[in-house]
Amino acid sequence: MNPMPGRPRGVIVLGAAPEALCAVRELAALGYAVAWLPLEEAQAPAALPPNVAIYPAAELVGLGGYAGAFCAQVRRGEAIECLPGAAVLIALGNARCYPQERYGLPLGPRVLTPPQARQRLKDRTLEALLSHRKAHFLVMLDWGGETSRETAVEALHTARALRQNHAEVTLFYRDLKVDSAPLERLTRRMREEGVVFCRYIEVEVRFEEGGVHIAAPDGLVRGDMLILPEAVQPHPATLPLAALLKLRVGKDGYFQEVNVRQVRPGLTNRKGIYVAGRCHMDADREAALEDVSHVVASLDAFLHSLDEPPSGPTAEVERDRCIRCLTCVRTCPHAAAEVVEREGITAAYVEKAACWGCGICAAHCPVQAIALKGQAVPSWLAPTAQGVSIR
Amino acid sequence: MSMAQRLLVLACSRSAGEALAALEATGQTLPPDVTWVNLPCGGSVDVLHILRALEAGAEKVWVLACYEGACESLEGNRWAEKRVQWVQALLQEIGLGPERVVFRAISPTMAADLKAWLEEE
């Protein structure tokens, strides 16, 4: 089914996270021609649908145009190419770190992160410990205020894997993350498999005689190894990319200011640019991939709506009266205003497809050269000066 | 000047406008001496709108926009509040009561609160 009866449509996908691959496939399934820029080295995926072009070594140097007609300036080697796209979907994923200052404890032979523990399980380097006698792993969640859902769930799965390798496992927690059906079932099964769950408010961790001692409320627990979940942080490319595309970033450094109307449909402050997955939310792998399909649905619906004229009011500049003071360009939250040369006049121009009709620019313009077309304001309230502007 | 004298409400249609619609759906109507102007967003409230309204004889002007973190344009509500504060400072300077211009944050589900505010006024 051709997504758009009339116009061939392409979508630009940025990022190399699993979410990006999922987005590329879903967009291709909708019939879009996808230009995929991983922006970082990523192992090339096996089979890509035919209408997907991947640009592995490409660097994004700019984004021109507007919703429905973006043009990504991409540098490959020397040449700068312009890739057309009706919309942009960002799926950078996020980054992991070991929050040493929050835990106050460096990694070491006795302190592992869940990924490290799983890796050692896979390449059998824990055999020595596991084989001769009951090894006891202590997994600590919610310590130092670490609340990331993604890494807490990963730690739960790791604890279970260790238990299934016949190790004794005690899991310390303040508030267990169970707010989705699979997690509730997971913790119940882990209890059935013998993982000891121990709630705490304050604990003290000490390392003595080759072991880890945790002074928990109901007595001292001695273990061989301590497992502390990693923390998540915004993908390092978030800020530069946000600056390049004039996108807003929240106080926590992730894409999107936390705004009730924008957060879930994956919207950004610019029309036609979407964010999906862990680059704008805290989610484990499955929730991140589900987020992609719902954002693709929003994106597809938006591109369909571009065929009709914008419904709400949009700003329009009387370009001959514009004094090019850049106030509108600087105050527009949606990067919809630009000073450009059109029909021989260099002046501010508001792109209809990018304008949200909020009127901030119209109310700011020092020479009242911008009006919101389609805004019903009674005449006696009209802001224009009563007198004559002699030009 | 076709404007009720007592109160002019410059309202963001997405929040205040919806609250009014919900209020009117319950059969409640605006008092006759209140003029309600729905604007697409709080951001389009112009300082001049407010001054023109006062000039045209409005005793009080309300500017209603979304709460922080609920504005679809992210900053429409912030600009609305900033512009009201600016007009209040101006009124103070010229010896008129700044309380004649009021900014209030509202959300579409606060029809009851809107009703209370209108009655209080």
Added chain:
Amino acid sequence: MKSGSRLERLLWAGHFVVTAELGPPKGPDVAAVERKMSLLAGACDAVNVTDNQTAIVRLSSAATCALLHQHGIEPVMQMTCRDRNRLAMQSDIFGAVALGVRNLLCLSGDHQKFGNHPSAKNVYDLDSIQMIQMVKRLRDEGLTAGGDPVEGAVPLFIGGAANPFGDPFEMRVIRLAKKVAAGADFIQTQCVFDLPRFKEWMRRVVDLGLHEKVAILAGVMPLKSAGAGRYINANVPGITVPEAIIERLSRAGRGAKAREEGMRLCAETIQELRTIAGVRGVHIMAVEWEEAIRPIAEMAGLLPRPEPPEVAP
């Protein structure tokens, strides 16, 4: 021999000199000047007279220097670039020389914002380095800044200020080198509280050999109380009093005991400064506490002051 001033002759003879600072009264109260003179007589080799310090209007430096000279005390006139353009500077210098002044300290001067006339217009026609250059030209070439010959000699021992504690640190030494190149004969530094940073600055000065071209006098300031230290940190730009010193002062108690500790601490600093290579003397700045100068000099073993050799200029 450039000016034949007592300060120059003492330095020429290799003595470790002591200069002090006198803040003129906020009006023509000659008695106040005389009172301060009696406190300083014999306690130091020369007395700096400030020029509207921190932009607060006071009796002019030239007039006060003339009074000192009449009473047999060697004055060091201070002049800032804030209040006079190059015409007024030169005519005031001629007047001072005519009245017996032989030492001049050239300063940029505090911005009028800090003083009691913040709405005044400032001048800053020249800066302190350009002023040193101008005075050198008056003395050595007998020419004014405009190039006309000077009627009469201008035998002045030219001084510059230096703040080893200001930022950017690397610029501080460059600026000192510029002052030496401009013609400075002696340097009085900002008051030293942070000895390690001062030593670092002196090491770089010695590395460049500047200490041989100019006599460096280290500034010191006795603190009346811990509060005085905190006040400086908060309000006086360019000086930071380390916490250790403030602690020591607050431990010493209040009132007289604190002042006693302040003076002893200042004397200890002076003894430490004497051990630093390239330091040829100290400049004691006891703002509104001239009484402390003699006891400090005493405690630092600087008294009695030596007599300079009689050498024709």
Added chain:
Amino acid sequence: MSDRPRAAVIGGGIAGIAASLNLAQRGIGVILIEREAQLGGNASTVCCKAVGGVCQHCGGCLFRDHLRALERAEGVSVFLQTHVERVERREGRLALLCERAQGEALSFEVPAVILATGFDHISPLAKGPYGYGLLPHVITGRDLEALLQGRGRTACNELPLGKVAFIQCVGSRDEHNGRGYCSQVCCRYALRLARVLQESRPEAEIAFFKMDLQTSGRDMAETWAAARGAFRIVAGMPALLERGAEGKVAFRYEEVLTGRQIRESFDLVVLATGIQPRADAALLAEQFGLNQDPSGFFATAPDGVSTLVPGVFAAGCCQAPRSIAESIAHAHQAAQACVLYLGGRA
């Protein structure tokens, strides 16, 4: 309109409207069937919880946004006071035989259906004798929402606010009653409501009784940061609520960490009731030939939206408990799956 491929959406709540909008904007004609006389479902009963001029992202206002968008959208025909009587499969398409209020019969034949029938609140009587309806000043979170939405923030002043106890997991995480799941929303709306109460009545002392407080998510960051310092959070659940002195509510609870038994009385108790499948979920499942997961929600494939019956998708809380914002996202996901499915055979 007739040439457009068509789909039916059962349920006019936030999920149903979101799904309908998404499909309509993508060129698919939608038939929206709603049992009640007006659209809205549970999401339209959620009050605004902004505190200190700042929105707490509860999603209560999103319903009216969607309602406004629905009025502007073309290609959605809404049928109110209509419910599905019988469903028949005809060569891969679904025939919906519906009945309107006055008994008038209607039938539609569509290639795909999205079920968005929402949920029921768990009854506060579902857990422990908490005395709901018997003791004064024992209310549910839902009652508080209705009070605040119906009478505005000033209603807080009439509440008996000295000490308030929020009791979490009322009905949720209760295996032997077939509700072995966390309803996700109760901790979040309870914390937000508590902050609303505290803003109107700063003198109130608010305590939370919980098993595991769910506070993750960027839209909860501000709320949890403020709540953590402001409220007493007790890891312990009360067993029995009794009438205390002067009309207060008293109960004993065991502090899990210390094992101590504590008896305390409160001026107001708010039961944070959870989400459970609709009473008629079984009937609907049987009509469409779907099955239900152990807790009674519609069972779906791993993608969370496709039921085992091809062309039938589930959106919103009928598939699993989720917040308003999550339901909207889930509805878009269901619409996406539906479009991909229809893409194959429009």
Added chain:
Amino acid sequence: MIVAERKPMVEILASIQGVSRLLVVGCETCVAVCLAGGAKEVAVLSAALRLALRERTSAVEILERSVERQCEEEFNAPLAEDIAKVEAVLSMACGVGVQTLAEQFPDAIIYPALNTQFMGRPEAPGIWAERCLGCGDCVLGRFGGICPITRCSKSLLNGPCGGSSNGRCEVDPEHLECAWQLIYDRLARLGQLERLYAIEPPKDWRSAHDGGPRRTTREDLRL
């Protein structure tokens, strides 16, 4: 550009005391760019004045005009008719515009509505900062593109003074960077630090206002 700011309302009201017919004239060049005196500001000020004066005096008539550039007589000429009808003119242009009107309409009473401040640029939305004093003999080439005359509170040419600490100027540490710290950092970055070793001679201030109000003449443009 020229940066200006509206005078406090109290001062404006005092200056037009007793006037009942007033013309407010904006300028749509520099002062509009810094949102002080454009057509919009004319409308806002006029509305404010009507509100204020309505309380005190009876009929108050305020005409609102705005011209392209108030320092050009051709653009001001069409105002003649309005100026004849009013008792006073409130000019929302920079000081140059106010004086052009005064020179062009000798019988009119012209009041400034703005305080013209400096030549500068926007450092951030809503914040403008001075960059050029107009000393008539540009030294920027010698100081890495940072002007010590304008941006140093003491216009030192052989700075910095003793009061520069962690990059801030003692006169206003919160807002003012020390120009000499900027110069030092920039020249260090460009590898031209040796420029600071040479002593800058005293400046010839004749090119600045000290040499009297200046004129620039281009003989090639004159017959």
